[in-house]
Amino acid sequence: MSNKKNLISLEGTYYEAGFQQGKANKENLWEMNNLLPQFEDFISQKPEDMSLSDFIEFAKMKATNRLKSLYQKYTPNCWEYNLGIAKGAELPIENLLLLQNIEISIPQVEYIIYENEEFPTLHTTGLEGACTTSLTIPECSETGGILMTKNFGYPFITLFIHFGKRLSIEGKHKMLSFSLSPLIGTPHGINEEGLAISYNYAYPQDGPLEGLPISTLVQEALLNFTTVKQTIDYFKKMPIGNGALVTVGDAEGHSICMEVCFKAIGTRTAEDGRIIVANDLLSPEGKLIDKPYNARFTNKAHPGLRDKLMNESSKHRHDRMDYLYCRALNKGKITLNDLHGFITDHGPTGYGSNNTICRHGPAANTTTAIIFDIKNRCLYGTIDSPCKNPLKKYKF
Numbered sequence: 423m424s425n426k427k428n429l430i431s432l433e434g435t436y437y438e439a440g441f442q443q444g445k446a447n448k449e450n451l452w453e454m455n456n457l458l459p460q461f462e463d464f465i466s467q468k469p470e471d472m473s474l475s476d477f478i479e480f481a482k483m484k485a486t487n488r489l490k491s492l493y494q495k496y497t498p499n500c501w502e503y504n505l506g507i508a509k510g511a512e513l514p515i516e517n518l519l520l521l522q523n524i525e526i527s528i529p530q531v532e533y534i535i536y537e538n539e540e541f542p543t544l545h546t547t548g549l550e551g552a553c554t555t556s557l558t559i560p561e562c563s564e565t566g567g568i569l570m571t572k573n574f575g576y577p578f579i580t581l582f583i584h585f586g587k588r589l590s591i592e593g594k595h596k597m598l599s600f601s602l603s604p605l606i607g608t609p610h611g612i613n614e615e616g617l618a619i620s621y622n623y624a625y626p627q628d629g630p631l632e633g634l635p636i637s638t639l640v641q642e643a644l645l646n647f648t649t650v651k652q653t654i655d656y657f658k659k660m661p662i663g664n665g666a667l668v669t670v671g672d673a674e675g676h677s678i679c680m681e682v683c684f685k686a687i688g689t690r691t692a693e694d695g696r697i698i699v700a701n702d703l704l705s706p707e708g709k710l711i712d713k714p715y716n717a718r719f720t721n722k723a724h725p726g727l728r729d730k731l732m733n734e735s736s737k738h739r740h741d742r743m744d745y746l747y748c749r750a751l752n753k754g755k756i757t758l759n760d761l762h763g764f765i766t767d768h769g770p771t772g773y774g775s776n777n778t779i780c781r782h783g784p785a786a787n788t789t790t791a792i793i794f795d796i797k798n799r800c801l802y803g804t805i806d807s808p809c810k811n812p813l814k815k816y817k818f
Contacts, residue, residue, distance in 0.1 A: 429586035429598065429816055436499040439591055440506025440606070447603035448511040450583045454604065455517050463528040463577050463785070466722050478520075485523035486516045492634050496660060500638055503606045521604035525635045526663040533717040533732055550719070550727055551701025552576060552786035553609075553622035554739045554779050555667070556747070556764065560675045560797075562695035564757045567797025568671035571765050572610045572620045573808070574600070574790040575781045581789050584805045586816070594645040598801055598816050600790045607641030610792060612801055614818045615648040616673025618794040623701055624665035625713040625732070629684030633663035636682070640668070650676040658687055667699045671796055681708035695751060698743045700736040726776070726784020738777035742769055758793060758802070765791045766809045780809050 430446050432439040444451065458464055459474055468477040493501035504522075508515040552575020563569045583603040590596045599611025612618040619640050639660055643653045650670045657668065662684055671677040681688035681703045688705030690697060703712035719727040746767060750760040768774040768782075776783030780791075791808035794801050802813040 429588045431588045431590070433590040435502070435592055437502040437506040439589060440503035441510040442506075443587070443603070444507035444510025444513070446510075447583070447585060448513075450585075450603045451507075451511045451513050451518070451521070454521055454580070454583050455513065457579070458520075461577070461579060462724060464524060466724075467527065481523075481527070482516050482520040485520045485527070488632055489519045489523060489634075492632065492661060496634060497638065497642060500606050500642065507604075507606070518604060522606070522635060525605065525637060526633075532720040532722055533713070534720055535714055536716055536718065550724070550732065550783075550785055551623040551625070551736055552781055552783065552788075553620075553701065554743060554781075555620040555622055555669045555697075555699040556743055556761075557669055557671055557677050557679075557692065557697040558756045558761075559677060559692045559695050562751060562756055564755045565795060565797045567616075567673070567795070568618070568675060568677055569756060569758070569761060569796070570618050570620060570669065570671055570794040571761050572790070572792045572794075573765050573779055573781060573788045574609060574792075575783070575786040576602075576789045577785060578787040578789065581787075581806060584789055586803065586805070588816075588818075589641075589645070591645060595648070596818055597641070597644045598818065599641070599644070600792060600803055600805065601637070605635070605637050607635065607637035607639070608644075609637050609640065610790075611640065611644050612794050612796065612799070613644045613648070614799060616796045616799055617644060617648050617650075617653065618671050618796050619643060619653065620669045620699075620792075620794075622667040622669075622699055624667045624681060624683070624703055624708070625701070626665040626681075626683035626703060626708065626711045627713065628686065628711045629662075629665070631662065631684045633661035633684070635663050636666040636668070648672065649674065650678050654678065654680060654687070654689075657682060667701065667703070669697060669699050671794075673796055679705075681705045683708065683711055686711075694747075695756075696747050698740055698747070700740040700743075702733055702736045702740065724785035735777045735783070738769075739779050742767065742779060758795070761793050762802075762808075762813065765793065768809065774807075774809065780807060782807070
């Protein structure tokens with residue numbers, strides 16, 4: 423099925439919303455389940471001495487044991503949402519949790535540090551970060567409120583499981599978001615009170631630890647909170663499943679980038695009217711535990727990434743976004759048209775690549791693009807590349 427035109431409306435209890443999501447995405451969920459043996463970012467984790475079928479069963483058991491206990495302990499409502507998705511899609515809960523755990527597990531790739539012509543191999547999260555987020559403060563925005571952009575980069579093979587949703591759970595804030603069919607939560611969204619959140623992958627070296635998918639925490643924050651401070655406090659007390667750069671803005675004009683590591687959270691605030699986020703940790707706390715600057719992908723990574731510097735794309739996208747902001751602010755306040763230009767940007771050559779904001783890479787493409795207009799409580803978004811697909815406006 424395709425959900426490129428409209429958002430799916432989900433409502434009721436956590437279980438009922440999950441059931442509706444599973445039923446609406448049943449075909450996609452089963453297709454993704456059957457595609458796993460061909461999903462290179464997943465099977466790259468397979469030990470050489472283990473068969474693919476044994477590896478999938480092992481990964482399924484591990485994901486189920488980990489996530490079930492974490493959900494039941496920390497977010498029992500989300501466990502009900504999971505049960506609803508599984509029931510609606512008629513998919514075994516173990517298969518659903520394996521698909522969900524990909525958010526945490528596929529970054530487990532080795533990298534190499536080049537030092538004195540020696541090649542020691544270290545382990546880290548290593549799926550290439552592909553997302554770019556920007557936040558414009560109210561003083562520099564044409565709307566007088568915070569404006570945010572998100573280019574969500576993910577393996578292009580997963581494009582068919584992306585979908586938009588309007589979520590209305592009893593007793594919670596209504597929210598708009600784009601997500602992926604197996605997930606309870608969302609990597610980015612906005613609620614009716616004007617809280618907007620965007621999450622990018624990060625690669626801190628103080629873990630890994632057992633924790634929940636960040637997308638689950640993003641959605642729970644949107645359902646329950648209205649301010650940046652409440653969101654920070656929530657993330658600080660929850661178990662983190664993977665490193666993340668979480669950009670948050672609210673209707674009061676407050677904003678922050680939380681650099682969420684396994685044992686600490688660093689923070690960055692706006693400079694010169696904006697916050698720019700790619701996939702490198704830039705706070706004082708984050709720099710101490712980020713992946714080394716000379717880390718390279720090994721031959722276990724996607725063929726298009728092997729031996730490349732892990733931070734190459736992130737640095738190019740960050741610097742390009744900063745340049746686009748400087749150029750636009752020299753002319754006045756940031757407009758929605760400016761932001762559309764940012765998220766469709768193909769760099770100075772005009773040719774989309776692995777290093778451009780509108781991503782066209784060997785391992786990941788821009789699979790969703792969004793502009794959040796907090797003051798007017800709406801978003802503009804599209805599934806697939808924004809350079810080829812017009813953004814549609816969605817309101818509550």
